Amino acid sequence: MTPSERPLLMIPGPVEISPGVARAHGAAPQSHMSAELTDAFARSLASMRAVWKAGATSQPFVVAGSGTTAMDMVVSNLAEPGTRALAVCTGYFSERIVEMLRRAGADVVEVRAPAGEAPHPDVVRDAVARAGAVDLLVATHVDTSTGVRVDPEPLARLARERGIVSVFDGVCATGGERFEMEAWGADVYLSASQKALGLPPGLGLLVASERALARRAARRGPKPPMVLDWDEWLPVMRAYEARAPKYFATPATCLVAALAVGLGEILENGIDARVALHQRVGRAMRAAWRALGLELVAARPELSADTLSAIWKPVDPQIDVVSPIGAHGVQVAGGLHPEIRARYFRVGHMGYAATEPAMLGRTVRAVGLGLRDCGFACDVDAAVAALIAELSKG
Numbered sequence: 001m002t003p004s005e006r007p008l009l010m011i012p013g014p015v016e017i018s019p020g021v022a023r024a025h026g027a028a029p030q031s032h033m034s035a036e037l038t039d040a041f042a043r044s045l046a047s048m049r050a051v052w053k054a055g056a057t058s059q060p061f062v063v064a065g066s067g068t069t070a071m072d073m074v075v076s077n078l079a080e081p082g083t084r085a086l087a088v089c090t091g092y093f094s095e096r097i098v099e100m101l102r103r104a105g106a107d108v109v110e111v112r113a114p115a116g117e118a119p120h121p122d123v124v125r126d127a128v129a130r131a132g133a134v135d136l137l138v139a140t141h142v143d144t145s146t147g148v149r150v151d152p153e154p155l156a157r158l159a160r161e162r163g164i165v166s167v168f169d170g171v172c173a174t175g176g177e178r179f180e181m182e183a184w185g186a187d188v189y190l191s192a193s194q195k196a197l198g199l200p201p202g203l204g205l206l207v208a209s210e211r212a213l214a215r216r217a218a219r220r221g222p223k224p225p226m227v228l229d230w231d232e233w234l235p236v237m238r239a240y241e242a243r244a245p246k247y248f249a250t251p252a253t254c255l256v257a258a259l260a261v262g263l264g265e266i267l268e269n270g271i272d273a274r275v276a277l278h279q280r281v282g283r284a285m286r287a288a289w290r291a292l293g294l295e296l297v298a299a300r301p302e303l304s305a306d307t308l309s310a311i312w313k314p315v316d317p318q319i320d321v322v323s324p325i326g327a328h329g330v331q332v333a334g335g336l337h338p339e340i341r342a343r344y345f346r347v348g349h350m351g352y353a354a355t356e357p358a359m360l361g362r363t364v365r366a367v368g369l370g371l372r373d374c375g376f377a378c379d380v381d382a383a384v385a386a387l388i389a390e391l392s393k394g
């Protein structure tokens with residue numbers, strides 16, 4: 001298959017990557033102690049603070065693995081038997097971090113919402129008050145299983161007010177949704193390489209505040225598993241930033257090289273411009289879905305993520321829509337939330353693809369044509385026109 005025959009990858013991660021990132025990733029592996037790799041590592045860590053909008057005293061970590069690795073790293077450093085956690089649950093990935101917290105021995109209070117909804121910040125505030133002492137507050141910024149975005153700002157501020165350490169899962173958000181780690185006083189924002197940051201899969205990424213690091217330092221129980229322990233990695237991250245490489249466990253050098261380039265591309269115009277681009281793309285994709293006569297799983301417009309769309313199937317849930325859409329050259333994803341899995345599908349529109357209107361147009365067209373093949377009457381040209389009209393609003 002030539003690259004032009006390859007289906008466009010528009011699932012909610014992994015995503016299409018830029019030519020610059022592909023070149024950096026595809027170059028021959030470097031020694032983790034080389035000057036080139038040290039420079040890429042140092043630039044990546046500094047760029048993460050800029051993309052995360054984190055303070056100068058915060059600590060970025062780059063680890064081989066995935067978003068789940070970053071989640072496990074955070075949980076195993078911050079939670080131990082007896083830790084009291086409150087989790088804002090909006091879908092599949094919130095459930096995952098709750099399970100991790102429980103495995104670490106934490107007592108977890110869940111504040112839940114039905115699929116497509118998110119708990120109001122006042123409900124979370126009341127739950128925190130009722131719970132009495134809370135050590136950790138966790139929330140998923142964008143839950144990839146529903147396309148629902150929570151507003152992290154009031155949650156981070158609430159946690160700061162109450163002396164609670166806040167943790168946000170930004171795996172499907174970082175680089176595409178607004179997050180102001182320092183201004184809001186958030187303590188951990190974790191992510192992965194393969195979504196809105198526009199890199200291949202393979203890296204877990206996170207930035208921790210001084211308060212979060214202090215919580216790890218004050219830990220009295222058993223140490224976290226060695227490969228996840230911030231105490232093992234802190235000297236390594238600090239050494240790379242000081243441009244004096246230090247070994248603990250071999251970093252994914254090809255991915256670190258790609259990370260430096262990918263974050264550099266994001267920061268060419270600044271993170272605010274990148275987030276604004278995703279907002280425009282999110283609006284444009286939603287305009288196209290409306291023009292096709294489709295509805296989103298996110299129950300209210302303010303809950304709709306800009307990085308992906310979770311869309312109700314307009315046909316019988318028994319009918320597979322992903323393969324017919326794929327037959328038109330664009331790969332989208334099926335449902336993931338267990339309660340509604342068969343009734344919806346998901347389309348990613350983040351990272352490099354958000355910078356390429358032609359990819360977005362191909363995606364809207366393929367979705368319309370694929371659904372038409374499933375028996376749904378819709379106006380594909382009108383949807384592409386709605387997309388373009390919204391994108392050109394600037």
Ligand code: PMP
Nearest residue numbers: 066067068093142144171172192
């Ligand atoms: N959290 C969220 C919000 C996610 O979307 C994902 C992956 N889809 C994860 C966590 C887990 O990340 P990974 O698959 O990279 O381990």
